Amino acid sequence: MMNFIASLFDSHVDLYIRLIVATVVGFFIGLERAIKNKPAGIRTHILVCLGATLAMSLSTLNQGPYMDPMRLAAQVISGIGFLGAGVIWIDKANVKRGLTTAANLWITACVGLTIGYGAYDLAIITTVLMFIAMNLPKLVEKMGILPSREKDDDDSDGE
Numbered sequence: 001m002m003n004f005i006a007s008l009f010d011s012h013v014d015l016y017i018r019l020i021v022a023t024v025v026g027f028f029i030g031l032e033r034a035i036k037n038k039p040a041g042i043r044t045h046i047l048v049c050l051g052a053t054l055a056m057s058l059s060t061l062n063q064g065p066y067m068d069p070m071r072l073a074a075q076v077i078s079g080i081g082f083l084g085a086g087v088i089w090i091d092k093a094n095v096k097r098g099l100t101t102a103a104n105l106w107i108t109a110c111v112g113l114t115i116g117y118g119a120y121d122l123a124i125i126t127t128v129l130m131f132i133a134m135n136l137p138k139l140v141e142k143m144g145i146l147p148s149r150e151k152d153d154d155d156s157d158g159e
Contacts, residue, residue: 014118015061022049022053026108027046032134048080049109050112052108052110052116055113057116059072077109084103100134111126
């Protein structure tokens with residue numbers, strides 16, 4: 001019995017590493033949002049990244065003549081659309097808040113899928129680019145290239 005349990009852990013070490021990497025990446029993405037006091041923070045981003053990684057890992061694990069690993073990935077993207085829609089606030093046909101948070105959740109799911117596929121380098125580079133994209137507008141404003149927005153809302157319409 002112990003050999004069976006040990007063989008289970010030995011055979012899935014690469015999947016465990018993927019889940020751990022997804023948790024760490026999700027934490028850092030969520031930390032950036034939590035620092036800005038946005039609705040989806042650390043836990044949400046960890047769960048989105050971890051869930052997407054698990055879904056992709058499972059879909060690549062179960063390959064056969066009638067299996068398409070991308071079908072499960074496509075369902076993750078659709079599901080995240082519903083989650084993202086829940087954080088967008090619309091008032092009189094104008095997006096007021098949540099658009100950036102929804103986009104952030106969507107790309108976090110994509111990063112999770114990438115980790116689940118085993119492409120760690122793409123996931124890390126994408127995460128770094130996310131941080132740059134989330135902070136670049138403020139830097140450009142400080143440089144005087146763009147006018148400063150009236151209120152400090154990085155989830156407003158237009159971003």
